[in-house]
C-alpha cells in the first residue's frame with residue numbers, strides 16, 4: 096500500500112503545494128481502509144476545517160486521482176467512490192446501503208486475452224463488480 100510519505104513526494108514532484116486541506120485529506124484517505132464518496136469526505140473534513148468547501152474536496156480528489164495516489168471506483172449512474180491507492184482488486188457493492196468491500200482476486204488477464212482475440216481490440220483495462228446484500232442489511 097502507498098505510504099503517506101510517498102503521496103507527499105508525488106505532490107512535491109509535480110510542484111503542487113501541500114495545503115493543510117490536502118494533508119488532512121491524505122491522512123483521512125490513507126488511515127481508513129474505506130471507499131468514500133466526496134460527500135462523506137466533505138462531512139469529515141468540514142468538522143475539522145469548517146472553511147473547506149465541497150468544491151475544494153472535488154478538485155483535490157481529482158488531483159489525487161491524476162497523481163495516482165487515490166483510485167476512483169465508478170458504480171451506478173455517475174456515482175463514484177474513492178479509495179487510497181492499493182494493489183488492483185475488485186469490489187462487492189451492497190444493493191441496499193451502497194457499502195463497498197474489497198475482493199482480492201488475481202487480475203483476470205486471461206479474460207482480457209479472450210476479449211482481445213474476439214474483438215481484435217487492444218484491451219487496456221476491464222471493470223468487474225459484484226452486487227449483493229451485505230450482512231448488516233440481510234439481518235434487517
Ligand SMILES: [Zn+2]
Pocket residue numbers: 189190191192193194228229230231232233
Ligand atoms: Zn448493506
Ligand SMILES: [Zn+2]
Pocket residue numbers: 130178184185186196197
Ligand atoms: Zn477497494
